[in-house]
Amino acid sequence: MEGMRRSLPRPPLPVFRGRLHDARTATVIGRLLGVAIVVAFVTGLVSHCLQQPPGWAVNLLPSRPSWGYRVTQGVHVASGIAAIPLLFAKLWTVYPRLFEWPPVRSVVHALERASIGVLVGSVLLQLVTGLLNTVQWYPWPWDFKQAHWALAWVAVGALLLHLAVKAPQIAAHWRRPAPDADGPDRRAFFTAVGAAVGAVTLTTVGQSFTPLKDLDLFAPRHPDHGPQGLPVNRTAVAAGITAERLAGWRLRVDGPRPYELTLEELRAMRQHSAVLPIACVEGWSKSAHWTGVRITDLLDRAGAPRAARVRVTSLQRHGAYAVTEMGSSYARDPLTLLALRLNGEPLSADHGFPARVIAPNRPGVLQTKWVARLEVL
Numbered sequence: 242m243e244g245m246r247r248s249l250p251r252p253p254l255p256v257f258r259g260r261l262h263d264a265r266t267a268t269v270i271g272r273l274l275g276v277a278i279v280v281a282f283v284t285g286l287v288s289h290c291l292q293q294p295p296g297w298a299v300n301l302l303p304s305r306p307s308w309g310y311r312v313t314q315g316v317h318v319a320s321g322i323a324a325i326p327l328l329f330a331k332l333w334t335v336y337p338r339l340f341e342w343p344p345v346r347s348v349v350h351a352l353e354r355a356s357i358g359v360l361v362g363s364v365l366l367q368l369v370t371g372l373l374n375t376v377q378w379y380p381w382p383w384d385f386k387q388a389h390w391a392l393a394w395v396a397v398g399a400l401l402l403h404l405a406v407k408a409p410q411i412a413a414h415w416r417r418p419a420p421d422a423d424g425p426d427r428r429a430f431f432t433a434v435g436a437a438v439g440a441v442t443l444t445t446v447g448q449s450f451t452p453l454k455d456l457d458l459f460a461p462r463h464p465d466h467g468p469q470g471l472p473v474n475r476t477a478v479a480a481g482i483t484a485e486r487l488a489g490w491r492l493r494v495d496g497p498r499p500y501e502l503t504l505e506e507l508r509a510m511r512q513h514s515a516v517l518p519i520a521c522v523e524g525w526s527k528s529a530h531w532t533g534v535r536i537t538d539l540l541d542r543a544g545a546p547r548a549a550r551v552r553v554t555s556l557q558r559h560g561a562y563a564v565t566e567m568g569s570s571y572a573r574d575p576l577t578l579l580a581l582r583l584n585g586e587p588l589s590a591d592h593g594f595p596a597r598v599i600a601p602n603r604p605g606v607l608q609t610k611w612v613a614r615l616e617v618l
């Protein structure tokens with residue numbers, strides 16, 4: 242390696258002497274970024290399991306606490322957003338390493354540098370595409386959900402490798418070396434990064450954390466904007482639900498004893514109310530007051546076994562959420578409704594008139610609107 246170093250004279254690359262590019266700064270910012278990434282990863286696993294459970298788990302998903310998904314998904318999106326300024330701060334701190342000479346010192350060093358490339362690339366892509374997903378903008382040809390899932394594992398794997406390689410430096414710089422040794426420059430940098438994280442968090446977290454809803458300036462959805470005091474993701478028009486499609490609507494329940502009900506007949510059944518949130522995977526959520534028929538009652542009437550799963554079919558013809566499935570833990574929860582009313586009024590067209598699913602601790606995408614059919618599986 243000595244020979245190699247001699248044979249490669251250093252080109253006129255920039256030289257960095259600022260303390261803000263040192264291992265202490267990298268460790269402090271890295272600590273915060275690591276926490277944000279781990280929180281986003283764990284809450285992401287929760288979201289994935291609730292949305293696409295492995296076959297054996299379908300009937301075991303917990304339907305309580307009713308606000309569970311609201312919290313985990315709100316935290317998922319908030320930690321992802323907070324990670325963005327932290328990632329830029331971290332990259333700014335360490336970018337002088339790009340000008341190290343020689344660029345590669347050994348095979349192991351080359352591998353370590355390559356793993357940094359994977360780490361930076363995957364985390365950057367994950368955070369940017371995740372942010373674009375919250376505004377429902379998909380300027381790429383691949384499926385967001387599958388890519389987000391796969392990339393999460395790549396990023397976490399690369400992060401673990403990075404932590405292992407850097408463990409000695411992290412340990413050495415974890416604690417402040419001496420009182421005040423961080424100095425004014427470093428303190429100013431940490432304050433600026435903290436302010437940036439605080440600003441992006443405070444101006445978006447109100448989309449799910451309603452006490453801060455008045456500070457929600459930049460989130461794509463505001464909890465108060467929408468018909469009946471609840472935001473809408475896909476409108477009736479966007480889903481192709483026209484008066485023509487609704488004409489002669491009946492709920493069909495297929496099972497051992499299949500039957501059909503008109504809206505009048507559904508309204509004549511025993512009505513139940515529940516306060517449950519819509520918690521969209523894109524991060525916004527809001528609690529609402531729902532009234533309708535218990536799905537468990539509808540299933541009993543069809544003679545469904547207790548452990549049966551249910552397929553829910555919407556009037557909507559196309560789209561990934563026109564047909565959804567519900568495990569027995571949700572279907573048999575007394576809070577799970579085929580809702581006919583929202584916040585004291587009949588459901589509006591955009592919230593799923595004439596009937597929609599609302600279940601506790603369930604991702605928004607699975608709260609199917611414009612329900613036409615329940616099928617016992």
Ligand SMILES: Nc1nc2c(c(=O)[nH]1)N[C@H]1C(S)=C(S)[C@@H](COP(=O)(O)O)O[C@H]1N2
Pocket residue numbers: 471472473474475480519520521522555557560562563591592593605606607608609610611
């Ligand atoms: N049929 C149907 N139901 C649907 C959707 C859809 O596209 N089609 N979108 C879902 C999504 S992503 C969310 S977050 C909730 C939003 O419900 P809301 O518009 O009543 O607030 O509806 C869900 N139900």
Ligand SMILES: [Mo]
Pocket residue numbers: 474520521522523605606
């Ligand atoms: Mo959603």
